[in-house]
Amino acid sequence: MKKHIVIIGNGIAGITAARHIRKLSDHSITVISSETRHFFSRTALMYIYMGHMKFEHTKPYEDWFWKKNKIDLVFDHVERIDTIEKKVSLKSGELMAYDDLIIATGSKSNTYDWPGKDLKGVQGLYSYPDLQNMEENTKNIRHAVVVGGGLIGIEVAEMLRSRDIGVTMLVREKEFWSNVLPEEEARMIGHHIRSHHIDLRLSTELKEIISNTEGHVKKVVTSSGDSIDCQFVALCVGVSPNIDWLTGSAIETNRGILVDQFLKTNIDHIFAIGDCVERKYELPGRKTIEQVWYTGRMMGEVVAQTICGNPMPYEPGPWFNSAKFFDIEYQTYGNVPNQTENNLNGFYWEHADGLKAVHVVWEKDSYRFVGINTFGIRMRHACFDAWLQSDKNIHYVMDHLAEANFDPEFFDRYEPEILESFYKTNSEMVPERRNA
Amino acid sequence: MFFQTCFAFLIPEILVRLNKPYFDFKNIWPLDYSFFFDSRINELLANGTLGLFMLGWGIALIILGVPVLVYFFGKRWYCSWVCGCGGLAETLGDPYRQLSNKSLKAWKIERWMIHSVLVFSVVMTAAVLYTYWTGASWFFFVDSYKLREVYGAWIGAGFAGVVGTGFYPVMGNRVWCRFGCPLAAYLGLIQRFKSRFRITTNGGQCISCGNCSTYCEMGIDVRWYAQRGQNIVRSSCVGCGICSSVCPRGVLNLEVKNEKGRLGKEELIGNTN
Numbered sequence: 001m002k003k004h005i006v007i008i009g010n011g012i013a014g015i016t017a018a019r020h021i022r023k024l025s026d027h028s029i030t031v032i033s034s035e036t037r038h039f040f041s042r043t044a045l046m047y048i049y050m051g052h053m054k055f056e057h058t059k060p061y062e063d064w065f066w067k068k069n070k071i072d073l074v075f076d077h078v079e080r081i082d083t084i085e086k087k088v089s090l091k092s093g094e095l096m097a098y099d100d101l102i103i104a105t106g107s108k109s110n111t112y113d114w115p116g117k118d119l120k121g122v123q124g125l126y127s128y129p130d131l132q133n134m135e136e137n138t139k140n141i142r143h144a145v146v147v148g149g150g151l152i153g154i155e156v157a158e159m160l161r162s163r164d165i166g167v168t169m170l171v172r173e174k175e176f177w178s179n180v181l182p183e184e185e186a187r188m189i190g191h192h193i194r195s196h197h198i199d200l201r202l203s204t205e206l207k208e209i210i211s212n213t214e215g216h217v218k219k220v221v222t223s224s225g226d227s228i229d230c231q232f233v234a235l236c237v238g239v240s241p242n243i244d245w246l247t248g249s250a251i252e253t254n255r256g257i258l259v260d261q262f263l264k265t266n267i268d269h270i271f272a273i274g275d276c277v278e279r280k281y282e283l284p285g286r287k288t289i290e291q292v293w294y295t296g297r298m299m300g301e302v303v304a305q306t307i308c309g310n311p312m313p314y315e316p317g318p319w320f321n322s323a324k325f326f327d328i329e330y331q332t333y334g335n336v337p338n339q340t341e342n343n344l345n346g347f348y349w350e351h352a353d354g355l356k357a358v359h360v361v362w363e364k365d366s367y368r369f370v371g372i373n374t375f376g377i378r379m380r381h382a383c384f385d386a387w388l389q390s391d392k393n394i395h396y397v398m399d400h401l402a403e404a405n406f407d408p409e410f411f412d413r414y415e416p417e418i419l420e421s422f423y424k425t426n427s428e429m430v431p432e433r434r435n436a
Numbered sequence: 437m438f439f440q441t442c443f444a445f446l447i448p449e450i451l452v453r454l455n456k457p458y459f460d461f462k463n464i465w466p467l468d469y470s471f472f473f474d475s476r477i478n479e480l481l482a483n484g485t486l487g488l489f490m491l492g493w494g495i496a497l498i499i500l501g502v503p504v505l506v507y508f509f510g511k512r513w514y515c516s517w518v519c520g521c522g523g524l525a526e527t528l529g530d531p532y533r534q535l536s537n538k539s540l541k542a543w544k545i546e547r548w549m550i551h552s553v554l555v556f557s558v559v560m561t562a563a564v565l566y567t568y569w570t571g572a573s574w575f576f577f578v579d580s581y582k583l584r585e586v587y588g589a590w591i592g593a594g595f596a597g598v599v600g601t602g603f604y605p606v607m608g609n610r611v612w613c614r615f616g617c618p619l620a621a622y623l624g625l626i627q628r629f630k631s632r633f634r635i636t637t638n639g640g641q642c643i644s645c646g647n648c649s650t651y652c653e654m655g656i657d658v659r660w661y662a663q664r665g666q667n668i669v670r671s672s673c674v675g676c677g678i679c680s681s682v683c684p685r686g687v688l689n690l691e692v693k694n695e696k697g698r699l700g701k702e703e704l705i706g707n708t709n
Contacts, residue, residue, distance in 0.1 A: 012644070044645035052682075053650050060644045060659055062539055293643050298706040317708040322641050324684040331641065331686060378686035381639020385705050406638055406689055408680050 003099035005307060006088060007031045008078050012293055013274025014104035015039045016300025017307075018071050024308040029070070030096065032088070034077035036128050038063060043293055045131045046155045050162040055128075083250045083267045100269050100307050103246075103257060104300070107239035107275040107291050109152075114235075116209025121217040122233040125156055134159075134234075141165055141231035145220050147206045148236035149176045151323050154189075156234045157198055158326055168199040168228050170206055170220075182338050184348045185357050185373055189325050192354065196326050209233055239291055241276040254278050256289050261313040263303045271307070273299035285319055285335045292321055318388040319371075320381060328355055333384035334371025336361050344370060347425060349418045351376070358418055362394035369397045377414060378406035395434060398422060439518045457483050459490045462518050464497045466557040467619035469592060473584065474568045503626050509692065510633025511623040512675025521612060522674065524601065525653065529609025533678070536608030536655035543655065546615055546672065553591060554621035560587045591616065610653040614672055624671030633675065634698050635668035637661065638687045639705035648679035648688060662687055667700035 005021060007014045010033035018029050044058040066073050077091040087095045109124025111117050121137050123130060138144065138160065146157050149171030157167045173179055175186035176193060193200050205223040212218040219229045241256035252258045252266040256278030263271050274296035279288045298316050305312040322331045336359055337344070345364050350357040356376030362369050369392050372384060383404040387397055402415040423430045443462040452458050457479045465471040471494055480487035505513045515522045536542075560583045563575035573579055600612030613620050627633060635658070642665070648658035654672045658679045661668045668688075680688040 041644040041646060043643040044647070047645065047647065053646055057646045057650045060646065060663060294640055294706055297640075297704070301704075301707060315708045316706055320640065320705075322643075322685040329684065329686050378638070378689070381641055381705050385639060389708075406636075406686060408677065408689055409691075 003027045003307075004097065005029050005100045005102065006096060006098035007102045007104060008088070009033060009104035009106055009274070009276075010036070010039045010073070011042060011104060011106050011274060011296065012039075013106075013296035013300045014102065016297045017102050017104065017273060017304050018300075019069070020301050020304030021307060022069050022071060024304060024310075027308070028072070030072040030074055032074045032076055032078055032090070032096075034075065034091070037073060037075045038066070040128065042126075042128075045125065045128065046159050049131060049134065049159045079245070081246070081249055081251070081270070083270065086269065098269070100271065102303060102307075103251075103265075103270065103272040103276060104274045104296070105242045105245075105276045106296075108242045108244075109235060110238045110240055111235055112237065114206055114209060116211060116217065116220075117235065119209055119211045119217045119233075120215055121231055122209055122235065124235045125152055126239060138163070138165060138232050143168070143228070143230045144232040144234065145170060145206075145228055145230045146234045146236060147220075148234075148238070149173055149178075149202075150180075150236060150238060151177070152239075153234070153236035154193065154325055156236055157193070158196070160232075160234075161196055161198065165232075166197075166199075168201060168230070169193065170204045170222060171200065171202050172205050174203055176200065176202070178338060180338055181373070182336060182346070182348070182359060184350065185359060185375060186338075188350060188354055188357055188375070189328065192326055192328055239275070241278065241289065241291075243276055261315075262306050262311055263299055263314055264306075271303050273303050279314075283316065286316065294320065318385055320385070328375050329378065330373070330375050331379055331381075332371065332373050333379070333381065334361075334369070334388045336371040336373045345426075347422050349414075349421050351414065351417075356414065358414075360394065360397065362397075367393040367395065369394050372397075380404045380406045395429065395431075398429070399431070439520075439523070443518075456486060457490065461490075461493065463520075464502065464514070464619055465494065466554065466561065466622065467519075467521075467617055468494075469557050469560070469587060469618070470584075472561050472565055472568075474564070477568065502623060503630070506623055506626040506633075507631050510631055510675045510690075511620070511627040511671075511673065512633070512690075514623055515613060515620060515674035516676050519613075521596070521600065521617065522610075525604075525609040525613060526676065529601075529604045529653075532604040532609045533653035534608070534650050535604075535606065536610065536614065536653055538649050538652070538655050538657045540657075543657075546655065549615045550617065550621045550624075550672075553595070553616050554618040556587060556591065557618040560584055608653055608655065610655075610674070613674065614654050620672070620674075627673070628669065628671035630695075632692045632695055632698070634691060634693070634700070635661075635673065635679065636689045636691045636700070637665055637667060638685075638689065640665065641685045642687045642704075643685055645684065647682040647684065651678045651682050653678070658688065664702050665700075665704035666702045667698065669699055 005027050007018055010031050018031050021029055038059050040058040047053045048055055078088045079091055080089045087097050089095050109126045123133050143166040144160050146153050146169045157169055160167050176190045178186040207223050208221040209217055210219050217233050219227050221227045243253050243257055257272040257276050258280050259265055259272050259277050260280055263273055265272050275291040302312050302314045318334050320333050343364055344361050346361045348359045359373040361371050439462055443460055448458045448460055470476055480491045563580035563583050566575045567573050567580040573581055595616045596612050603611045642662040644659055644663045646659050652658050656670050675690055677690055
């Protein structure tokens with residue numbers, strides 16, 4: 001039977017779902033978004049600002065793609081869902097009926113109750129409109145304050161520095177992104193941030209944003225009482241599921257939209273995927289809300305199967321992620337906790353230039369390999385995925401580390417140096433001594 | 437730079453000073469479309485052992501050098517490491533690399549056009565050789581002198597020269613290499629079907645940002661492959677490596693490996709089911 005499937009949100013989750021439903025079926029598909037007419041890569045917003053790309057370049061599919069694949073795009077905003085009549089009402093006044101509904105509305109930037117957070121020149125960065133605002137807000141300015149020490153914060157800092165705008169970063173934690181990164185690498189990234197002429201202030205929070213006579217930001221006051229003159233403030237203190245618009249609906253939410261293993265909400269025929277989702281069930285080593293590109297994509301693949309008559313539980317494999325901190329690429333596979341845990345051992349190697357590092361973690365008793373953080377050295381996802389899924393031990397991983405290297409030809413290789421340092425601090429692991 | 441300086445300029449000039457034929461040891465037919473012209477062949481034959489060696493060398497490059505080197509290194513051994521047009525494109529043309537058209541339509545035009553030029557150059561050469569052996573200027577129903585004149589003027593001078601460099605600011609720096617060069621077409625056919633070279637994508641790490649596609653001078657929509665976890669095996673790829681360099685997530689890598697599994701499965705690592 002041919003169904004009408006309505007997808008709210010044209011980000012990576014919603015679009016992946018649409019594409020896979022099209023691959024698997026002849027259902028009619030409508031994707032509604034009020035952000036942009038066509039799917040673009042949110043992760044590339046910074047490159048538009050920095051002049052590396054134009055907006056057009058960030059669209060992964062040419063505009064004819066959607067019509068050819070019979071995926072209807074509607075540029076409108078969903079205001080309400082009628083879960084009984086199975087209709088969504090749009091801002092334009094239209095009522096659209098659905099057989100299955102997929103909610104993929106992503107995240108929104110967090111803002112806390114800081115005095116002055118609504119002043120002109122104060123904003124977050126998540127959406128394309130945010131980027132357009134930032135373009136306007138940062139014209140001819142001298143200094144900016146970035147609040148938050150996470151992935152968006154450092155991106156915004158890099159964007160501003162590319163236009164030679166002075167940047168002060170306020171980070172609540174002891175080190176940059178230290179709620180995720182272990183101290184060693186967090187400190188290395190901190191040095192790197194400072195090497196890009198950013199005034200990085202750790203263990204410092206925003207207290208107040210002060211306006212000039214035109215209602216525009218003039219300066220900020222920090223928790224340590226310092227005041228910093230600035231013409232722009234970026235609030236980059238995380239994101240939360242974009243679900244406020246569901247208030248009052250029958251769809252069950254907590255911090256995000258609650259879903260079961262099949263990504264179904266409490267209401268039949270309504271599914272939710274991507275950043276806006278909170279899993280009702282636990283998965284080992286994973287949080288119940290995961291707001292990254294990859295999980296959105298994977299959920300899109302899975303929900304398409306379920307909707308097309310092949311019910312499939314969402315079972316992501318080992319955790320992985322990546323980012324880039326100015327010049328330092330970061331990849332992670334498995335779990336490297338940010339604090340030492342009793343049952344785990346770790347080994348950290350950092351190159352003398354402070355631009356490359358590797359951190360591996362394994363279980364003390366069983367030697368089972370648990371995870372790796374790698375900086376400035378590219379590693380193969382396929383290797384680590386296989387090793388994590390087959391419970392390889394740390395011996396195996398260190399013996400085969402060179403196989404996992406994914407750096408381009410003619411790049412220097414660091415495995416000998418890493419292994420030498422590893423065996424120096426873990427002498428019982430030297431191959432000849434392992435069985436002794 | 438090294439190849440251009442030594443092989444295209446220094447060595448030929450020295451040869452001329454020594455009253456030997458002007459010969460660019462690294463230029464290969466059919467890019468060097470006049471290689472089999474009667475005047476060139478006669479000149480080489482008139483120069484004894486050295487001339488014969490040059491003739492043999494040129495032919496060996498065509499039938500052995502190209503396939504073997506492309507098999508082991510990919511087309512880049514010529515287009516990026518040796519070729520003079522390529523060298524100019526990567527230096528003078530570098531600021532224009534993002535201007536190459538990435539649309540599917542452009543790719544279709546590219547395939548028709550470059551292979552047409554290849555066919556044209558082969559037919560033209562065959563006609564010229566026919567004339568050389570038989571002395572008859574009519575090859576089937578065309579005049580081989582007219583044919584080489586047309587090829588020389590429109591392809592050699594017009595396309596490769598005027599469009600090939602003059603259109604850098606319009607169609608990107610590899611416009612000739614992409615749409616016209618018959619040698620690139622020949623190298624590309626081998627790269628596509630019989631080579632160890634490929635661009636590997638790294639599991640599920642692609643974020644579809646588009647830097648790779650934007651900066652590809654050959655107009656390859658690299659992201660199309662990367663975001664579906666597929667290796668990139670394209671005849672046009674000159675292996676410049678920019679996609680790997682600009683990728684912010686370490687997804688792309690130029691690799692030379694066993695041919696088996698080269699095209700790769702379309703696979704994004706992530707879901708276990």
